[in-house]
Amino acid sequence: MESTTAxxxxxxxxxxxxxxxxxxxxxxxxxxxxxxxxxxxxxxxFVVLFKGEMRREISTLVRIHSQCLTGDVFSSTKCDCGTxxxxxxxxxxxxxxxxxxxxxxxxxxxxxxxKIRAYALQDEGADTVEAxxxxxxxxxxxxxxxxxxxxxxxxxxxxxxxxxNPLKLRALQEAGLNIVERVSIQVEPTESAVGYLxxxxxxxxxxx
Numbered sequence: 025m026e027s028t029t030a031x032x033x034x035x036x037x038x039x040x041x042x043x044x045x046x047x048x049x050x051x052x053x054x055x056x057x058x059x060x061x062x063x064x065x066x067x068x069x070f071v072v073l074f075k076g077e078m079r080r081e082i083s084t085l086v087r088i089h090s091q092c093l094t095g096d097v098f099s100s101t102k103c104d105c106g107t108x109x110x111x112x113x114x115x116x117x118x119x120x121x122x123x124x125x126x127x128x129x130x131x132x133x134x135x136x137x138x139k140i141r142a143y144a145l146q147d148e149g150a151d152t153v154e155a156x157x158x159x160x161x162x163x164x165x166x167x168x169x170x171x172x173x174x175x176x177x178x179x180x181x182x183x184x185x186x187x188x189n190p191l192k193l194r195a196l197q198e199a200g201l202n203i204v205e206r207v208s209i210q211v212e213p214t215e216s217a218v219g220y221l222x223x224x225x226x227x228x229x230x231x232x
Contacts (some may be wrong), residue, residue, distance in 0.1 A: 040065045041173050049073065053110070054117035061174050069128060070174055073113065076121030078179035083204040085122035087112045087186040088171045088196070091130045094139070102143070107211040112186050115207075123178060125171045132156075133165025168192060172199035 041061045049058040054075070061070040078084065089112065095105030109124070116122030131139030134156065142155035156163050172195075175183065184205040185193055197203050 039173050039177060041170050043177060053113040063170055071126040072123055072174055074123035074178060075116050080179060080181040083182040083184050084180050085116055085119050085186060086175060086183045087124045088168055088192060089124055089126050090166060091128045093130060093136055104211050108209050111209060111211060125174050127171055129166045134161050168195040169199045172196050172201050
């Protein structure tokens, strides 16, 4: 891989995201900082939860978490998203250092209304991939480059990525991050999430 230091310098000089504000955020899992970012090339906004000093020479726990209103807010048992987010926050709290970039790409980028339409098709027997295809939508529209830029802006370059998604890992590495380790995140599946997780493993290549 190319020198991460050189990549950092080049990327920081041409960031396409802008930090708007940083504040304290006490949570059930501990004290965090919360930062808001906006894209300079689209209308996308990002939220980052982080804890501890962010330093380029220290390999740091990070996660890119795509917004899941149904799982993160309403505690849906159709997926493992909310549980993964909370498990990540506990892991960072235990470590004393880390960051979660929360990107507003609901339903792998299709948006909440299309996600509910896809849910309706799943109620009729389609899996998550088939439902998107029946709606004429891509299986996964997410982009991660600006998430990597946010991590660079925070002061990171060496990361231990909490993820089971090989496409996400590849995208972050191609953006210039030095991935020191992939940290698996496994949660006990609910009965209604078993099919969803099987599809992620068999059709999307997730490392489950």
